[in-house]
Amino acid sequence: MMTITRHFIRIGNRTVHYRKAGSGPILLMIHQSPRSSAEYEALMETWSPHFTCIAPDTPGFGQSDPLPGNPDINDFAAAVHDLLDALGIDHCAAYGFHSGAIILMTAVKQQPDRFSRVAMGGYAVWTPAEMELFGDAYLPPFHPSDYGEHLTWLWNRILEQSWFFPWFATDEAHRLSVAHADPVRVNAVVREMLDAGNAYQAGYGAVLRAPRDIPPADAAMPPCLITAYDGDPLQEHIDRLGEMPTGWSARKVETPADHQQASLDHLRNGDHAPAPELPEAPDRGFVAIAHGGFDGLIHWRGDPGADALILHAPGRASAAQADSGTLHIDLPGHGLSDDWTGDAPTDWQRWQAVIGAIADSFSAATIDGPSAPTGDPAQLYPDLTPDRFGAYLTTAWQVVRARHFYEPWYAADADHARAFDPGDLAPEKLAIEHLELLQARAARAWHEALLDRHKGAAS
Known part of the structure; x- marks a missing residue:
């Protein structure tokens, strides 16, 4: 299996995250909204024998910082060129799916000579009636x-x-044939929406407001x-594309696999x-570690040359802003680490x-780790496996709220009350803790390991 690596790059005042896999010429892959480059992991595995696949998180999604102000589609397309400039990529092939295709189309029109060949999964050409239906309802504040x-x-x-497209048009006319109730698939998109927060409005809104103009037939464009496949709501839009430049074509296919192979x-x-x-x-990245039963990527941030390596508590993740002169990581099974x-x-x-292997990879001289939290690990970390009704999301929210009031959080009585700062209950702060808990797949094991360390030291 081809290895997918993860990377960060600074572009001005923004940090951009991208996934990379494969060898050979560059293929830029632009994801749909409100997703992230994670949606391309399976496709990158398939295409990596032919290309060096580069899949960035577009601004405001995944782990990429948003664009300032009120960006439009031209700003999101310009961000594509800014990324290619920063990576030193002058010329490449490119692929975009749905709203990713809208961003890519605009980027191609801005700098057609930059792209060797382009493939798109669906291209939306909305009618005035469809745009009126979307209105403000499609992108409410989040x-x-x-x-x-x-x-x-x-x-x-x-x-x-x-089930329906758009999602709020719950009638037979807007029912989809690809309906499902798979909690794993729903959770993947939910988690990406939690990453984006209300920034999703800017990215998704720029795509919906973008003009739907194919380059004129006489324009010099890359092929x-x-x-678009059966069940894709954009398949009927193939008939709306009109006359296209030389070397451009569009067709309907039967399955997602057919679309991917044709592309x-x-x-x-x-x-x-x-x-x-x-x-x-x-100041931020991933390091590959293969040691002691772990073989994957560890997310770090801060100063890679720092003497001190800082470890977080069970159920948490690396500090949002690492202190100067320190190095923070997400432990295995936490945060962005594998x-x-x-x-x-x-x-x-x-x-x-x-x-120890992580510290050695950075030449960190000291390791600053937490003590085991108060409480029974079996009760502190409830099962947060995605379920059919999304109850795991509200379970995690109640945990992070209650642990500000009681220690341990599940002992809600006067004897276990703890002092708290009301400012820490701001929903924006709780949302950070909530996402950390959802990402803490190994929280209970890390807690039990800390207890094991204490038991060993006491014996």
Whole structure:
């Protein structure tokens, strides 16, 4: 299996995150909204034998910072060129799906000579009546609420987006044939919406407001293929594209696999420049570790040359802003770091071995770790596996709220009351803790390892 690596790069005042896989010429892959580059992981595995696949999180989505102000589609397309400039990529092939295709189309029109070949999965050409239907209802504000009410709305909005399009048009005319109730698939989009927060309005809104103009027939453009499969709400839009430039074509296909194969065949049929060496951000990234039962990527931020390596508590993640002169990581099974190979261990020795390997990779001289939190690990960290009704989301929200009042959080009585700062109950702050808890797949194992360390030290 081809390895997908993850990277950050600084572009002015913004940090951009991207995934990379494969070898050979560059293929830029622009995801749809409100997703992230994570949606392309399976496709990157398939296409990586032919290309060096570069899939960025577009501004405001995934782990990429948003654009300032009120950006429009031209700003999002310009951000594509800014990324290519920063990576030292002068010329490449490119692929975009749905709203990613809208961004890519605009980028191609801005600098057509930059792209060797282009493939798109669907291209939306809305009628005035359809645009009126979308109105303001399609992109309501998305802000965290005190008691997690926003999570119930989010789960149902994402679930029913596969039942009706647009999601709020719950009638037979807008019913989709690709409906599902798969909690794993819904959770993937929910988590990306939680990453984006209300920034999703800017990115998604810019796409919806973008003009739907194919370049004129006499325009000098790179070859482009647009396909859409059965069940895709944009398949009927193939008939709306009109006359296109020389070397452009569009067709309907039966399945997603047919769309992907047709896109790959088109993209491979051309001359492409080799991939250059790609730069990295100086203060945030991922390091590959293969040691003691862990084989994956560890997310870090701060000063990679710092003497001290800072470890977080179970159920948390690396500091949003690492202190000057320190280095923070997400431990295995937490935050943006990968999971353990197999079940996360509960003994201190194996955690210590991996932490030591991480420290050695940075030449950190000291390790600053937490003590085990108060409470029973079996009760502190409830099962947050995605369920059919999204209850895991509100369970996690109640946990992060209650732990400000009681220690441990599940002992809600006067004897376990703790002092708290009311400012820490701001929904925006709770939302950060909530996402950290959802990402903490190995929280209970890390807690038990800390207990094991204490037991060993006491014996």
